[in-house]
Amino acid sequence: MGVPVKMRPYEIVYVLDSALEREAVDEKLDSFHSVLGGEITVVDHWGVRQLAYPIRKSKTAYYVIVQVTTDPDALPEFERLLRLDEETMRYLIVLNEGQPTSGASVLADRPVLRAAEEPEDDAPAAEAEAEGEGGDGAGEDEDQEEGEAGEDGKADDADAPPQSSGPPEFSGARGRRRRHEGPPIVLLNYKDVTTLARFLTEQGKILPKRTTKVTARFQRQLGTAVKRARFLALLPYIRDHEG
Structure with a gap:
């Protein structure tokens, strides 16, 4: 009894020479897919598009997106054929995740939550409250020292620039x-x-x-x-x- 073939869905993006006509592109795809096998579900011709950067001194290319379900063992021979084809400028084979x-x-x-609807983080306030509930004697001494130091530093704090809260702005x-x-x-x-x-x-x-x-x-x-x-x-x- 033979081992069952595990078929997987793939998406293939062809970046072909922009000089090719639609009929020539279809013939080339048929020759590629005959080696690949499997079931072709979608063939989307984007046509000639402007490249974001030149490839082989060309500023345009013919894009085709194909979704296919095939055996992963057929991919090595399929990719070898694509690398040998001079009119295939680039190609990409990825798993089809439903895109x-x-x-x-x-x-x-x-909809997403806006900044006003997002829950606030109460962790810093809880930590400050927990620290304030420490030893009574030590807390009173610290409050007294802070009060004396605060009277002397009020003038300096008034002249200090206001500090911004939250993450830095982009x-x-x-x-x-x-x-x-x-x-x-x-x-x-x-x-x-x-x-x-x-x-x-x-x-x-x-x-x-x-x-x-x-x-x-x-x-x-x-x-x-x-x-x-x-x-x-x-x-x-x-x-x-x-x-």
Whole structure:
């Protein structure tokens, strides 16, 4: 009795030469998929798009996104064929996690909490109260000393600048902390360039989660998505300030 074949869903992004016509692209995909086997579920032709940076001295490329269910053992021979093809500028094979081929992220229905609706952290107040309930004798002596020192330092405190509370403000393009507003992102799509750009600085670097106020898990997903988008020339590695 043979071992059953375990089929897995994949998403393949082809970055082809922009000089190819639609008929030539279809013929090339048929030859690729004949080696890959499996079941082709979606074929989405994005067509010719502007590259974020030149590849092989070309500024445009023909993008095709394919979702397929196939045997993982067929991938090595399939990738060898792609590497030998001169008109395939780049390709990316990832597991299909349910992201649409259109390049949009999957959003939730419920809205995110605003700053006024977020629960406040009562831990510092509780610690201060616990410290105040310490020894009575020591507390009275400390209060007396603080009272005497406070009378002498009132004039100095009046001239001191006010101290800001909370996290430091983000000094970026907008001069304030960036915070993702709107429906929560359930599945971040690496092809969603508009959403990814909101988490990048003017230099093209990924904003830290202390600035964007996202979870550590989402920050890891963001890093993976940005790396994939940069590899496919959907996002630049660095921003060009010459223009």
